[in-house]
Amino acid sequence: MIFVMSRFFNSNWGPSLFTIFVFASISPLCIAQQKGINYDEAKVPDYTLPRLFTKLDGEKVSEKWQWNRDRRTEILRLFEEHMYGRHPAKPERVEYFIHSLDENALAGEAVRKEVIIRLGEVGPRFDLHVLLYLPAGVNEKVPVFMGYNFGGNHTIHADPAIRLSQAWMRRGNDEAHINHRATEAARGLASSRWPVQTILDRGYGLVTLYYGDVEPDRADGWKDGIRAHLKKDRSGDRLEPEDWGAIAAWAWGLSRVMDYLETDGAVRADRVAVMGHSRLGKTSLWAGASDRRFAIVISNNSGCGGAALSRRAFGETIQRINTHFPHWFCRNFKNYDSNESELPIDQHMLIALMAPRPVYVASASEDLWADPMGEFLSAMHADPVYELFNKTGLGVEDQPGLNHPVGDFIGYHLRSGKHDVTDYDWEQYLNFADRHFNRI
Ligand code: GTR
Numbered sequence: 001m002i003f004v005m006s007r008f009f010n011s012n013w014g015p016s017l018f019t020i021f022v023f024a025s026i027s028p029l030c031i032a033q034q035k036g037i038n039y040d041e042a043k044v045p046d047y048t049l050p051r052l053f054t055k056l057d058g059e060k061v062s063e064k065w066q067w068n069r070d071r072r073t074e075i076l077r078l079f080e081e082h083m084y085g086r087h088p089a090k091p092e093r094v095e096y097f098i099h100s101l102d103e104n105a106l107a108g109e110a111v112r113k114e115v116i117i118r119l120g121e122v123g124p125r126f127d128l129h130v131l132l133y134l135p136a137g138v139n140e141k142v143p144v145f146m147g148y149n150f151g152g153n154h155t156i157h158a159d160p161a162i163r164l165s166q167a168w169m170r171r172g173n174d175e176a177h178i179n180h181r182a183t184e185a186a187r188g189l190a191s192s193r194w195p196v197q198t199i200l201d202r203g204y205g206l207v208t209l210y211y212g213d214v215e216p217d218r219a220d221g222w223k224d225g226i227r228a229h230l231k232k233d234r235s236g237d238r239l240e241p242e243d244w245g246a247i248a249a250w251a252w253g254l255s256r257v258m259d260y261l262e263t264d265g266a267v268r269a270d271r272v273a274v275m276g277h278s279r280l281g282k283t284s285l286w287a288g289a290s291d292r293r294f295a296i297v298i299s300n301n302s303g304c305g306g307a308a309l310s311r312r313a314f315g316e317t318i319q320r321i322n323t324h325f326p327h328w329f330c331r332n333f334k335n336y337d338s339n340e341s342e343l344p345i346d347q348h349m350l351i352a353l354m355a356p357r358p359v360y361v362a363s364a365s366e367d368l369w370a371d372p373m374g375e376f377l378s379a380m381h382a383d384p385v386y387e388l389f390n391k392t393g394l395g396v397e398d399q400p401g402l403n404h405p406v407g408d409f410i411g412y413h414l415r416s417g418k419h420d421v422t423d424y425d426w427e428q429y430l431n432f433a434d435r436h437f438n439r440i
Pocket of ligand 1: 278302303
């Protein structure tokens with residue numbers, strides 16, 4: 001019970017050292033459930049990473065054009081086939097509505113805009129409700145950070161004018177939810193993760209939406225989500241082995257927001273930094289890999305299935321993630337449960353798919369579940385692709401000490417503390433964006 005509570009208050013949801021400690025000291029039953037989870041660096045298996053520059057047919061790649069035309073495409077397909085699944089193209093009919101606009105929001109500091117993206121073929125049921133805060137009094141287009149939130153737009157700020165989400169929430173009944181629906185008490189609950197004022201002060205806008213607008217985050221959520229409704233064979237009650245998983249569906253949703261941003265006269269659509277935490281960090285990485293319009297890609301504590309190397313099997317493993325979250329990846333990914341070495345890809349290749357765009361990987365020291373070392377190593381092993389583009393990627397070979405950001409086109413830091421998004425993380429992302437958007 002105490003384990004459940006502490007996980008709950010940690011909110012998103014990988015065990016911190018604290019929870020592991022509480023858990024280990026309280027419940028023998030839970031210890032049994034953790035069987036097969038390794039937190040010992042000495043027990044990481046020997047592994048060989050798939051080669052970045054060797055094509056499936058054995059041909060070596062040494063030129064940028066070969067990477068872009070052949071190998072990058074091949075790697076992208078491998079990730080689709082074995083891990084995230086194949087996603088459909090942009091729907092033909094999409095409509096945008098302004099739900100609300102206040103040019104004098106947050107005591108005159110911001111323009112607040114709420115936009116509805118209606119995916120034509122499927123109607124209002126899958127409306128994406130997008131919240132934008134833009135710096136007030138700016139007469140030119142602004143760069144933005146964009147990312148999903150876990151609990152509805154109303155959680156990111158106490159601003160009472162934000163529309164309260166009506167969508168299904170993972171949280172069932174608690175002080176802010178009744179039967180999986182948010183109540184007024186949920187306003188501002190996640191505001192520590194969204195330093196809106198700082199982002200505005202630094203000259204950026206913020207664009208966010210609830211990931212559950214695309215699809216509810218539960219095993220059978222796809223039946224109530226965009227995946228069922230865009231399924232070619234609607235009669236089938238089951239997804240095919242290569243059909244997209246929920247992470248791909250959420251990533252696809254981010255691309256639909258990008259489509260909208262390209263039409264918004266206040267936003268620099270060529271300067272969008274897509275950022276996500278944890279499962280939504282996995283999502284932003286896949287969005288950045290599959291849609292090159294995202295100028296910067298940021299992964300905050302994304303762990304297994306995100307930035308962390310799968311072959312290390314440290315903390316959360318493929319088997320564990322496929323068991324607890326069977327809907328996140330495509331069915332083929334289950335072939336690699338306790339069988340990591342057979343994967344034709346690993347996550348350094350996902351980072352490499354961003355090249356030469358800037359990408360940032362952030363870890364937290366107490367978030368062993370997400371394997372901080374595995375996240376660092378992915379970033380490091382992506383370096384050769386940046387070199388191919390005559391850029392320095394990470395540029396270091398040792399994981400830096402606590403709170404010591406490193407890297408050029410690949411940024412990395414190991415923040416002290418638990419699985420979370422903090423002001424420290426945002427400070428690094430803002431600095432990184434300033435640097436790459438040539439603002440300083
Ligand atoms: C955990 C899951 C992780 C991570 C996290 C989160 O329970 O095991 O992969 O994504 O949830 O999204 O907070």
